[in-house]
Amino acid sequence: MxxxxxxxxxxxxxxxxxxxxxxxxxxxxxxxxxxxxxxxxxxxxxxxxxxxxxxxxxxxxxxxxxxxxxxxxxxxxxxxxxxxxxxxxxxxxxxxxxxxxxxxxxxxxxxxxxxxxxxxxxxxxxxxxxxxxxxxxxxxxxxxxxxRKPSAGPLSERELQVLRLIADGATNREAAAALFISQATVKTHLIHVYEKLGVKDRAAAVSEAHKRHLFR
Known part of the structure; x- marks a missing residue:
């Protein structure tokens, strides 16, 4: 009611x-x-x-x-x-x-x-x-x-693209422009990246990605 x-x-x-x-x-x-x-x-x-x-x-x-x-x-x-x-x-x-x-x-x-x-x-x-x-x-x-999507699992190709740009120093706005998507979509991809990598911020995500050799 x-x-x-x-x-x-x-x-x-x-x-x-x-x-x-x-x-x-x-x-x-x-x-x-x-x-x-x-x-x-x-x-x-x-x-x-x-x-x-x-x-x-x-x-x-x-x-x-x-x-x-x-x-x-x-x-x-x-x-x-x-x-x-x-x-x-x-x-x-x-x-x-x-x-x-x-x-x-x-x-x-x-x-x-x-x-x-x-x-x-x-x-x-x-x-x-x-x-x-x-x-x-x-x-x-x-x-x-x-x-409900499980947080574990490999990064998608789009998530990797966003993370590569962030690793190169791009802002959310610049990453959005480079990939022809909205800033809101970039934020959502980053949230999923953080969950999958078990980190809480951009710097930690980039560091963890290097440790896992995800940028090869």
Whole structure:
């Protein structure tokens, strides 16, 4: 039996961050059909979302992942440094393990896909506003599959590629650019590398890889 949300006397204030105007317009129209919702601001990228949140705040931020200037994961990290209690609901078309785990590791309150039914989206907004986490069923399955993967075993070719770049001094951003993947995906690969090598940081991972002659 689910716990009922506390009764609110004020509408839930929502900030939409998405670089597509049509998507923002559609979300605003959908959300404002609910009497307890009000869209207070719209941002075209993560930088603008951060500025608007700092200026006006919001009860829930609906955050896309792939945006110019500053992407969703980086914006989540900045928002939570500004306000550790910020409630950020990712709403995106991307559902790779790297995107999902990167956003959740950054501190997202929840993760939904843009094909989520209207009823599920509005329920998720209310759940996030109440301070509870929410994941769409498809994302829940992905998360469970990821956390259930055994940590032992050899590094994959992609994990080795990431580790080689890190060993050569590349930052996460530089490794992502070199491999044409997102920084969130690089972070996820590194998490798996740490687990498989039994280490806790980049330096130790590189050292252990040399000991095991993994760069041959």
């Amino acid at each position: 689910s716990t009922p949300h506390p009764v609110r006397t004020e509408p839930i204030r929502i900030l939409i961050a998405d670089d597509h105007p049509v998507v923002r317009d559609g979300l605003r129209a959908l959300l404002e059909r609910e009497s307890d919702f009000t869209v207070t601001a719209e941002a075209r990228d993560g930088t603008e979302a951060l500025d608007l949140y700092r200026r006006d705040g919001a009860d829930v931020v609906l955050m896309d992942l792939r945006m110019p200037l500053m992407g969703g994961v980086e914006a989540i990290e900045h928002l939570l440094r500004h306000d550790p209690d910020a409630r950020i609901l990712v709403l995106t078309t991307y559902d790779t393990d790297g995107d999902v785990m990167g956003a959740l590791a950054a501190g997202a309150t929840g993760y939904l896909l843009k094909d989520t039914p209207r009823e599920e989206l509005t329920r998720a907004v209310r759940t996030a506003a109440a301070g509870q986490s929410v994941l769409s069923p498809a994302i829940t399955t992905r998360v469970l599959q990821t956390v």
